Amino acid sequence: MEKYKEKVIDSEYIYKGAILNLRKDKVKLYDGYQTYREVVEHMGGVSIIPITESGKILMVKQYRISVDEVILELPAGKLEDGEDIDKCAARELEEETGYRPLKIKRLFSFYTTPGYSSENLYLFIAEGLRYFGQNLDKGEYIETVEIDKKEILSKIINGQIKDSKSIIGLLWYLNRSEKNE
16 A cells, blocks of 8 residues: 555645644645645644543533534543643543543544544543542633443434544443443
């Protein structure tokens, strides 16, 4: 498949922002054909599966303007420039939910939408949660919700959970749970 690697001939930034950059690349394909690719550059981020003392999953509800809906998601956030990935996960969990974990473990990483974005998310599981209080950014409104693992699959199937990072994390958790039972 290496022969299909595209060669960037020219690159132009269309937008540079606080969360992402948008770039338009002129590329040459393996057969010599030239075309354009639009690429969203993203610093990456973390997503956390927080397990409560009672074995429920702590999730967050927040309005997302990009889809004009209140979405049920796993806590998550973006990496700051040069930030340690593990520290980012603990920070984001506390900021969004108010909980600090006694134990947090990095599981794996995945590309969210590699067809046009460089975003790479790192999935974590967190246990031994202790509440210290939410630390939301100004203008950020987040509610926490506890979900029983028996509800997960039906919430995904009936569209109550639509967020891809949450679906990936929750399906991993269900698979892990079934193997440990």
